[in-house]
Amino acid sequence: MIESMRDAVGMVLSELGSELDDLVVVTADVGRATRAYMFGKKYPSRYFNVGIAEQHLISFAAGLAAVGARPVVCAFSMFLMRAWEQIRNTVGRMNLNVKMVGTHAGFSDHADGSSHQSLEDIALMRTIHNISVVVPADVKDVLRSLPVIVKDVKGPVYYRVGRDYTPSITDNYDYEYELGKAYILEEGYDIAIMSAGPVLLESLVAAKELKRLGISVAVVNLINIKPIDEVLIESMARKCGRIITVEEHAIYGGIGSAVAEVVTQKYPVPMKFIGVVGYGKSAKNVKELWNYYGLNSEAIMKASLELLKLDVNIDETN
Amino acid sequence: MGSTLSCIEILTVLVSKYIRRSSDKLNRDWLILSKGHAAPALYVLLAEVGIIPREELVKIQSINSILQGHPDISIPGVDMSTGSLGQGLSFAVGIATWIKFKGGYGRVYVIMGDGEQDEGQVWEAMTDAVRRGLDNLLVIIDVNDYQLDGKTSEVKPKHYMPLIWKTVGWEVFVCDGHDIISLINSIDNALSCGRPSVIFAKTVRGRGLKPIEGTELQRVE
Numbered sequence: 102m103i104e105s106m107r108d109a110v111g112m113v114l115s116e117l118g119s120e121l122d123d124l125v126v127v128t129a130d131v132g133r134a135t136r137a138y139m140f141g142k143k144y145p146s147r148y149f150n151v152g153i154a155e156q157h158l159i160s161f162a163a164g165l166a167a168v169g170a171r172p173v174v175c176a177f178s179m180f181l182m183r184a185w186e187q188i189r190n191t192v193g194r195m196n197l198n199v200k201m202v203g204t205h206a207g208f209s210d211h212a213d214g215s216s217h218q219s220l221e222d223i224a225l226m227r228t229i230h231n232i233s234v235v236v237p238a239d240v241k242d243v244l245r246s247l248p249v250i251v252k253d254v255k256g257p258v259y260y261r262v263g264r265d266y267t268p269s270i271t272d273n274y275d276y277e278y279e280l281g282k283a284y285i286l287e288e289g290y291d292i293a294i295m296s297a298g299p300v301l302l303e304s305l306v307a308a309k310e311l312k313r314l315g316i317s318v319a320v321v322n323l324i325n326i327k328p329i330d331e332v333l334i335e336s337m338a339r340k341c342g343r344i345i346t347v348e349e350h351a352i353y354g355g356i357g358s359a360v361a362e363v364v365t366q367k368y369p370v371p372m373k374f375i376g377v378v379g380y381g382k383s384a385k386n387v388k389e390l391w392n393y394y395g396l397n398s399e400a401i402m403k404a405s406l407e408l409l410k411l412d413v414n415i416d417e418t419n
Numbered sequence: 420m421g422s423t424l425s426c427i428e429i430l431t432v433l434v435s436k437y438i439r440r441s442s443d444k445l446n447r448d449w450l451i452l453s454k455g456h457a458a459p460a461l462y463v464l465l466a467e468v469g470i471i472p473r474e475e476l477v478k479i480q481s482i483n484s485i486l487q488g489h490p491d492i493s494i495p496g497v498d499m500s501t502g503s504l505g506q507g508l509s510f511a512v513g514i515a516t517w518i519k520f521k522g523g524y525g526r527v528y529v530i531m532g533d534g535e536q537d538e539g540q541v542w543e544a545m546t547d548a549v550r551r552g553l554d555n556l557l558v559i560i561d562v563n564d565y566q567l568d569g570k571t572s573e574v575k576p577k578h579y580m581p582l583i584w585k586t587v588g589w590e591v592f593v594c595d596g597h598d599i600i601s602l603i604n605s606i607d608n609a610l611s612c613g614r615p616s617v618i619f620a621k622t623v624r625g626r627g628l629k630p631i632e633g634t635e636l637q638r639v640e
Binding site: 125146147149151152154156157159160161162163164165166167168169170172186187190191194195 | 444449491492505509510511514515516518520521539540544546
């Protein structure tokens, strides 16, 4: 029974294991928590648990990749960041085919509190040359994207998923995953909301509410943070003239920054970043944290109404 | 320069006598210069065996040279981009694990520094290697008694390292890192012992270049 994105990751990997005999899964004493053990149960000889040793985890996986294996590393997003320099200096610099799945990202590890809630990982991974950054929204997105990433994408990828809370978001949307593409879930022409991960749900809710007020809102699933879909972002900027980014991540260096890097250089329009400032804290569920940190449909609506007050430069020819 | 000269015999012996080269990743040997700051020693040997042109050697670190200050896989004959200490052993454990799993005959040789033993990742890697029973993995530690800020005995003592490696489960050998016969004997013994092995090769920093020999000087002023 798939109840979360981490379950979906475990399931996809264990299914791919029979097809790909070079596929190996590597973890650091979080085989159960990341669902890496689902692969390990089926293919014990291709499942490597290195103990609580994240730096070794990354360099070890890099060695496996260098000699021809196809390693997928599974660890908590936060603690993978402990090996940032190993990722940068070995995996990135040598452009090795290491897939890194960071689970428990954002606020998804709600009970454990700020030590476990990774809100900086997108920023950290995005800066490393050669490394792609992928943030699926829900189980369906994992089922669409992870097989493609493991089978067809050559080179390192950081793949960010949460722990448990996984509302269904993209079930009713029809698109095939391709690295580097963004997907328009809802069309609109007043404002474009760009988001990724489970918090994309709040964007869709806000878009629906705003529609009732006569405001036309586009919603984009930015599943690929890097490489980013510059063409789509530029066309949304030209068409809507206002952009809001929503992320379960710090507002520094994350999705908002990635979009702004495109917008400011291709077609500058006003933007609002909705994300986190500061560290997380423990709470009884994810939604409680989203509300506490202002990651909800109300905040998105408020930001939309503020943006609508501004005169913007819409490209009528677009 | 000091660190290059302390490991030149180690590299000479490995490159000229032991490393078997091939395009078959599983059935060839890998040489990881984890102490990447000794890159010139590696480059000289790669030139000596004809893998890189000799003319490149004098161009080291210039912008148009293939030879960077630290090993990079863009350089022919280099198996790992190093320069950041403490990562080579983990990388080697990954390679040796897959070779063993696939039944290849390739071996992985790692050259580390004594100062490098300070890195926490070395502990993470050395414990994992034993657990995986990697009899195709040989580490040689260039014990030149210096690290960047001075003598290892003053910055952070290392005398207990052989004991630690042994306790963890490595087969530990000690040799004179400037004596070819001593090196060959230790390597032969290590390769036939059936366990992950480490050789502590006692060396002298800057060996052969009298003005800097046995000192922390980088070059002749």
